Amino acid sequence: MTPMTSLAPIRLLCCALVVVLLGIGWPGAQAASSDAVRVKDLGKLKGWRDNALFGTGIVTGLAGTGDSPSNRTTRQSLANVLSQFNLTIAPEAVQSRNVAVVMVSAALPTFAREGDTLDVTVSSAGDARSLVGGTLLITALKGANGRVYALAQGGLSVGGYRYDANGNVVQKNHPTAGSIPNGATVEVGLNAEMLDERQSVTFVLSEPDYTTASRVAAAINTQLGSGMAKARDASGIEIAVPPAQRDELVTLFTRIENVTVEPDRRAKVVINERTGTVVSGGDVRISKVAISHGDIKIAISTQNTASQPFNILNGGPDIRTAIVTNTRVDVDESNGTGFVAGSNTVSDLVQSLARMKTSTRDVISILRAVKAAGALHGELVVQ
Numbered sequence: 001m002t003p004m005t006s007l008a009p010i011r012l013l014c015c016a017l018v019v020v021l022l023g024i025g026w027p028g029a030q031a032a033s034s035d036a037v038r039v040k041d042l043g044k045l046k047g048w049r050d051n052a053l054f055g056t057g058i059v060t061g062l063a064g065t066g067d068s069p070s071n072r073t074t075r076q077s078l079a080n081v082l083s084q085f086n087l088t089i090a091p092e093a094v095q096s097r098n099v100a101v102v103m104v105s106a107a108l109p110t111f112a113r114e115g116d117t118l119d120v121t122v123s124s125a126g127d128a129r130s131l132v133g134g135t136l137l138i139t140a141l142k143g144a145n146g147r148v149y150a151l152a153q154g155g156l157s158v159g160g161y162r163y164d165a166n167g168n169v170v171q172k173n174h175p176t177a178g179s180i181p182n183g184a185t186v187e188v189g190l191n192a193e194m195l196d197e198r199q200s201v202t203f204v205l206s207e208p209d210y211t212t213a214s215r216v217a218a219a220i221n222t223q224l225g226s227g228m229a230k231a232r233d234a235s236g237i238e239i240a241v242p243p244a245q246r247d248e249l250v251t252l253f254t255r256i257e258n259v260t261v262e263p264d265r266r267a268k269v270v271i272n273e274r275t276g277t278v279v280s281g282g283d284v285r286i287s288k289v290a291i292s293h294g295d296i297k298i299a300i301s302t303q304n305t306a307s308q309p310f311n312i313l314n315g316g317p318d319i320r321t322a323i324v325t326n327t328r329v330d331v332d333e334s335n336g337t338g339f340v341a342g343s344n345t346v347s348d349l350v351q352s353l354a355r356m357k358t359s360t361r362d363v364i365s366i367l368r369a370v371k372a373a374g375a376l377h378g379e380l381v382v383q
Contacts, residue, residue, distance in 0.1 A: 039203065039216055040257035046202040046236070047192045050107040053149055053184075057139030059100045059122065059131055059156065065175075066100040066134075067126035074101045074126055081137065100128035104139050104152050106184050112149075113189045117182035120152045130175035132158045141184060152184035194249065200240045203256070208235035211264035219261040267378030269346055269367060274383070276360035278367065281378075284346040289375035291366060346376070 058077055067074040075091040078099050082089050103125050106118045138153040160173030194201050213231040220229035229239045245252045269280040353363050371380045
């Protein structure tokens with residue numbers, strides 16, 4: 001029985017060792033940081049962007065709200081369309097107000113394929129009063145290089161109206177602009193080249209920051225391979241693609257996007273004076289500062305009374321009723337909110353002001369004054 005009892009101290013020692021390893025943050029037992037995010041949520045690969053498409057077209061079917069007959073562009077455009085169907089009509093002979101010349105725009109995604117549909121925005125280019133009920137004729141949408149990438153047509157969806165009669169006008173929103181959901185069909189696909197001449201890709205941060213760029217490069221090197229990524233500046237991380245993975249870019253980009261990193265956040269306070277909204281990071285620091293805030297309210301009231309003499313019936317002609325004006329001025333000086341804010345955060349300051357029932361407008365004024373005093377250690381953005 002003695003050998004069995006001698007194992008008890010060893011078991012206790014092993015349990016204590018496990019507890020110590022867990023307490024000091026042994027790598028195998030360390031929990032993931034709650035602030036860690038995926039790399040794909042911090043930016044995108046260089047070359048991943050939408051491409052603008054544009055074109056000019058004609059909207060027909062308007063109930064007399066189209067361009068005026070004196071619009072030469074509309075008359076010429078309609079004559080050109082009719083000429084494609086062997087109808088020769090002089091532009092001067094076109095006198096319709098059911099037609100309008102419009103500008104058509106759309107955005108072509110990075111990896112669009114033939115047959116994909118795009119949302120289209122249509123806006124009047126002439127003097128049309130409304131595009132409600134109109135139909136866009138087939139319109140070629142070109143890119144910046146002049147090449148046609150999509151064709152658009154269909155009925156317009158206009159979120160407004162305009163009606164006038166006898167000089168009276170009733171209008172809601174802007175009836176001279178509308179949209180066509182899925183109104184354009186891609187005719188030429190687009191496939192962006194992600195690799196540059198050095199056979200590498202560049203990940204671009206949405207918010208440039210040197211610390212975050214360095215952390216992203218270090219995380220990619222740790223999880224995908226040492227020396228694979230290098231931060232070139234505050235927004236770009238260059239990632240070298242090994243020759244063995246150049247034919248499997250989708251797999252490589254998937255691994256890069258799912259790398260987790262803890263980004264560095266700038267101290268920033270955003271204020272919207274129109275809505276009275278204050279948004280700040282919870283760790284934006286404030287140095288020790290004294291704050292006093294109060295106001296003076298002045299109320300002026302006037303009371304008019306009639307002075308009626310007692311002997312008005314038996315008196316002379318100079319005795320009559322008189323109007324007496326009494327004016328009263330009341331001054332209410334509220335006790336100002338005064339306190340000393342220690343070395344804390346914007347969140348602590350806002351909570352203290354809320355407990356004192358300080359209005360949001362006053363909180364905004366106080367934060368701007370604290371920033372002007374140099375006690376707010378962060379960027380103050382006023383919208």
